[in-house]
Amino acid sequence: MSVYCSYCGNRGHNKLGCPSRKKYARENPDSWLAREVKYEEQKRAERVASRTCTYCDKPGHNRRGCQTLQEDINRVSYRQREYQDQFLREAESAGLSVGALVEIDHTSSFSEGNWLQSSLTMITEFCWDDISFLAKDLKESSTGLTLTGRQPVFRGKVLNLTGIPKDEEYRFPKLNDVFNLNLGPIAHLLPSDLFNDNIKNILTGESSRYMEGLRTVRVISPVHGDGAQEEYLHRNGRVLPETVQRTFHFVHKTNERDRYFKQRVPFAADLWKNVYPDTWKPYE
Numbered sequence: 001m002s003v004y005c006s007y008c009g010n011r012g013h014n015k016l017g018c019p020s021r022k023k024y025a026r027e028n029p030d031s032w033l034a035r036e037v038k039y040e041e042q043k044r045a046e047r048v049a050s051r052t053c054t055y056c057d058k059p060g061h062n063r064r065g066c067q068t069l070q071e072d073i074n075r076v077s078y079r080q081r082e083y084q085d086q087f088l089r090e091a092e093s094a095g096l097s098v099g100a101l102v103e104i105d106h107t108s109s110f111s112e113g114n115w116l117q118s119s120l121t122m123i124t125e126f127c128w129d130d131i132s133f134l135a136k137d138l139k140e141s142s143t144g145l146t147l148t149g150r151q152p153v154f155r156g157k158v159l160n161l162t163g164i165p166k167d168e169e170y171r172f173p174k175l176n177d178v179f180n181l182n183l184g185p186i187a188h189l190l191p192s193d194l195f196n197d198n199i200k201n202i203l204t205g206e207s208s209r210y211m212e213g214l215r216t217v218r219v220i221s222p223v224h225g226d227g228a229q230e231e232y233l234h235r236n237g238r239v240l241p242e243t244v245q246r247t248f249h250f251v252h253k254t255n256e257r258d259r260y261f262k263q264r265v266p267f268a269a270d271l272w273k274n275v276y277p278d279t280w281k282p283y284e
Contacts (some may be wrong), residue, residue, distance in 0.1 A: 016040060041068065054262040055249070064194050068264065069250070075275045076248055076267050080253035082274075083133035084238075088229055090191045095222020098123055098229065102181070105216040106164075106172055117163040117172065120220065122163070126229060132241045135183065135263055139270040152180040183215040247271070 004011050008020045015021060025034040052059050053141045056068040064070060091097060100123045107116040130152050158177045173179050192200045245251045248271065252261040265271055 022238065039137065054259060055264050057263060062191065063262075072264065072275075073240075073250060076244065078249075079133055079137075079275045080182055080240055081246060083129065084128065084233055085230075087131055087194060088225075088233065090194055091126075091153075092225035092229070094189055094191065095219050095224055096186070096189060097223045097225040098125060100219060100223040101159070101221035101239055102156070102186075102217050103220050104179070104181070104185070117161075117165075119158050119162070119173055119179070120160040121158050121181070123154045123156045123181070123223075124178075125155045127152040127155055127180070128233065129239060132245075133245050133274070134244060134247060135199065136194060137271060138247070139196055139198070139273050150180075151183045152183040153183050153186060155179070156181055167264070181217065188215050189217065189219060196227075 003014055005013050005015055005018045005021075007015045007018045007202055008050065010018075010020075011267055021033065022037060025031065025037040026032055047148075049060060052065050053061055053069075055063050055066050058068075071100075096102075102121055102123065103115075104119050104121055105115050106118055107114050158173045158175055158178050161175065164172050184280075187195065188231070190205050192203060195203070206230065228252060240250075244253070248265055249262060256262075268281060270282070272280045
């Protein structure tokens with residue numbers, strides 16, 4: 001609103017968008033100003049016609065006016081809502097909800113045995129900004145990155161510590177610390193239908209090399225939910241995580257100038273299967 005019009009002197013628009021100027025041109029079609037406005041409109045129409053959208057690669061518009069992009073965002077947002085609702089139902093059925101007490105194993109991998117050093121943590125919130133349907137729909141994702149990455153699903157408060165040596169306290173959480181529960185250590189407590197087949201195979205494979213470092217959380221006192229999280233989701237939690245937006249190329253970083261980061265993901269990719277279940281077809 002700091003722009004001033006050089007034609008009428010009012011704030012909030014420039015000369016090209018000035019309503020007073022356009023009104024005068026309409027009322028005086030034979031005037032020099034009317035011819036100038038007509039020329040400006042023709043040049044603008046030529047520029048618009050020569051545009052190619054960086055998302056759908058079709059002419060006549062840019063990303064801001066791309067209907068394909070808007071439809072994709074709407075569809076992906078709906079899929080995200082579906083998965084959030086499913087995740088909430090499955091997590092609460094497993095006793096993982098706000099107020100639940102879980103024990104987290106902090107024992108060093110060099111120690112002989114497990115649960116020698118642990119913390120008792122109370123779940124205080126779901127990390128809805130990080131929980132996404134990519135864990136189920138992204139078939140080509142790296143299972144190692146998905147499970148051992150830093151994707152939090154719950155946040156908790158440390159209530160008690162057990163077996164922590166005095167001279168090593170710096171390596172462990174402290175009482176009342178806020179502690180993130182990432183997907184990997186807690187995934188085995190959740191139903192497998194929340195994940196893709198690759199993750200399912202890892203979680204059910206007892207001899208898997210991943211499993212030793214994953215099952216480090218156990219439920220001590222389950223809570224099955226009271227409807228508060230469902231209400232929160234409907235009011236505040238329907239936000240597309242940045243990982244989802246970047247995976248679908250809805251957004252990109254300023255240094256990602258290559259057109260690849262801006263173009264629509266090929267429709268035959270598995271990513272679209274549950275987003276457009278009525279029209280999606282795989283690669284042939």
